[in-house]
Amino acid sequence: MTTVQASFSATGTPRRDSAVWQAIEWLVDSGSFYQLDALSEHDCQHFGTAGRKVPGDGLVTGHGRIDGRPVLVYAHDRDFLGGSSSRVHAVRIGKLLDMALQLGLPVIGLNDSSGIRIHEGVDAGAQFSEVFHKTVKASGVVPQISVILGDCAGGAAYAPALTDFIVMAGAESTMFLTGPSVIRSATGESVTKEEIGGAQLHAEVTGLAHFNCDGREQAVALVRELLGYLPQNNASPAPRVDRGDTGPRRTPRLEQLIPANQNEPYDVLDVVAEIADNNEFLEVQAEYAPNLATGFARFGGRTVGVLASQPLQRAGCLDVDSSLKGARFVRLCDSFDIPLLTLLDVPGYLPGREQETRGIIGAGAKLLHAYCEASVPKLAIVLRKAYGGAYPTLANWSATDFTFALERAEIAVMGPEGAVDIIFRRELAAAADPVALREKLLDDYRAAHANASYSAKKGYVDGLLAGADVRNAVLSHLQLLADKVSGTPARRHSNIPL
Numbered sequence: 152m153t154t155v156q157a158s159f160s161a162t163g164t165p166r167r168d169s170a171v172w173q174a175i176e177w178l179v180d181s182g183s184f185y186q187l188d189a190l191s192e193h194d195c196q197h198f199g200t201a202g203r204k205v206p207g208d209g210l211v212t213g214h215g216r217i218d219g220r221p222v223l224v225y226a227h228d229r230d231f232l233g234g235s236s237s238r239v240h241a242v243r244i245g246k247l248l249d250m251a252l253q254l255g256l257p258v259i260g261l262n263d264s265s266g267i268r269i270h271e272g273v274d275a276g277a278q279f280s281e282v283f284h285k286t287v288k289a290s291g292v293v294p295q296i297s298v299i300l301g302d303c304a305g306g307a308a309y310a311p312a313l314t315d316f317i318v319m320a321g322a323e324s325t326m327f328l329t330g331p332s333v334i335r336s337a338t339g340e341s342v343t344k345e346e347i348g349g350a351q352l353h354a355e356v357t358g359l360a361h362f363n364c365d366g367r368e369q370a371v372a373l374v375r376e377l378l379g380y381l382p383q384n385n386a387s388p389a390p391r392v393d394r395g396d397t398g399p400r401r402t403p404r405l406e407q408l409i410p411a412n413q414n415e416p417y418d419v420l421d422v423v424a425e426i427a428d429n430n431e432f433l434e435v436q437a438e439y440a441p442n443l444a445t446g447f448a449r450f451g452g453r454t455v456g457v458l459a460s461q462p463l464q465r466a467g468c469l470d471v472d473s474s475l476k477g478a479r480f481v482r483l484c485d486s487f488d489i490p491l492l493t494l495l496d497v498p499g500y501l502p503g504r505e506q507e508t509r510g511i512i513g514a515g516a517k518l519l520h521a522y523c524e525a526s527v528p529k530l531a532i533v534l535r536k537a538y539g540g541a542y543p544t545l546a547n548w549s550a551t552d553f554t555f556a557l558e559r560a561e562i563a564v565m566g567p568e569g570a571v572d573i574i575f576r577r578e579l580a581a582a583a584d585p586v587a588l589r590e591k592l593l594d595d596y597r598a599a600h601a602n603a604s605y606s607a608k609k610g611y612v613d614g615l616l617a618g619a620d621v622r623n624a625v626l627s628h629l630q631l632l633a634d635k636v637s638g639t640p641a642r643r644h645s646n647i648p649l
């Protein structure tokens with residue numbers, strides 16, 4: 152058996168300690184890696200490259216195992232021509248993607264590339280268009296995970312951007328389309344690579360990075376953890392993981408974790424941890440649009456995709472960024488047959504000029520469309536409140552298999568304050584004591600509309616739950632839905648409002 156083999160420096164010297172091999176060793180089970188096409192080399196004659204060749208041309212491809220499960224891997228060697236992506240790299244990555252589709256295997260890219268190898272010009276560029284095409288063909292069939300271990304530029308940033316997950320290695324990694332020197336020659340602008348593509352930027356602002364880890368080793372380790380939540384392909388179930396907490400368990404702590412006062416913030420991640428197997432939750436895009444938490448938990452040993460309003464951020468309102476984040480996450484879970492659990496504590500859409508002019512209608516429609524179209528089992532629980540259009544967007548009642556609410560939750564078409572100010576505008580203006588009248592009207596509105604029992608009586612929610620019963624309700628309804636079959640009339644696909 153071939154174990155991890157030596158890489159070669161530009162002078163052809165074997166280097167077992169190179170960054171690329173170190174990353175592969177971190178990634179796969181010890182001794183499980185088989186290298187493919189180890190002797191491939193470029194055929195470029197331009198700009199002195201004819202004399203600069205190394206076996207493998209600065210790209211390692213092969214297959215290995217992660218927790219015993221086979222995976223396909225490619226990894227750039229940053230030490231040869233900046234890890235730049237040559238035509239033969241594209242041919243070999245294309246070969247891996249073909250294999251992934253034939254064998255139903257996840258593909259993991261350890262990216263550390265300064266982009267299309269400029270010496271080769273259009274030869275490398277044209278071949279990479281095939282990689283993009285094949286990446287899209289494999290999307291939704293096998294999980295594709297990109298780890299960014301250094302600088303990833305141009306074409307080397309596009310391939311990861313098409314995959315399911317991007318894991319960045321903190322200060323050691325960047326992603327941008329054109330590097331600082333190209334920008335300087337094109338526009339005269341002077342920028343640093345961190346300013347245009349640092350990991351923190353992509354984690355927090357662009358949302359491109361699903362995970363921002365503390366260095367290369369941690370980034371690679373995260374892939375092993377992430378893969379544990381994912382199936383090998385869209386026709387296989389995600390692995391069942393039993394770490395001694397897969398059975399029913401009461402969750403009375405929820406009554407303390409969720410304050411009765413509608414305006415008091417709390418961390419919904421504590422709620423997710425309380426109800427999930429072994430209190431574990433892997434948050435995805437934690438720093439981007441944190442007002443909606445997304446991530447993976449397990450219930451009864453099975454992976455579940457969780458979307459949860461986060462009252463600690465923007466009071467848990469839905470906005471443009473969180474709608475897009477949620478839509479993408481829903482479609483990812485639906486691709487890989489991962490059930491969805493939505494935990495709502497949402498005061499509505501974030502109001503204001505900034506959100507309206509940024510296109511909150513369209514962004515919300517994307518989430519609404521994605522959620523309604525998803526055919527996996529869908530559960531929703533209103534933890535404390537669900538107001539306005541954000542409720543049918545986050546967990547559309549009609550498209551959800553089961554909707555529950557905690558007993559003291561409020562469900563209303565808009566918050567009582569906004570509703571009373573509109574309905575009773577004239578009465579309030581004319582009142583001798585408008586403050587007292589408003590308080591009374593608020594109580595009346597809450598009693599009439601803003602409570603979960605109204606929705607339960609009308610059948611809009613399937614039942615009211617005590618906090619202590621939330622985990623058990625999730626477990627038993629996911630079990631009931633395990634063999635859910637849902638049909639859609641024949642069509643090429645829906646027309647998601649992109």
Ligand SMILES: CC(=O)SCCNC(=O)CCNC(=O)[C@H](O)C(C)(C)COP(=O)(O)OP(=O)(O)OC[C@H]1O[C@@H](n2cnc3c(N)ncnc32)[C@H](O)[C@@H]1OP(=O)(O)O
Nearest residue numbers: 232233235265266267268269302304305306329330331333
């Ligand atoms: C569609 C496309 O992809 S076009 C390409 C777009 N790519 C870019 O704009 C990025 C261009 N490269 C850069 O900006 C910088 O190389 C960075 C920021 C990625 C890295 O900077 P540094 O760490 O300082 O590395 P440096 O610039 O010295 O590059 C290392 C080596 O890789 C080479 N190299 C860098 N980028 C490329 C490239 N795209 N193609 C071929 N060789 C490259 C450099 O010439 C250098 O070679 P050398 O060892 O012979 O000196």
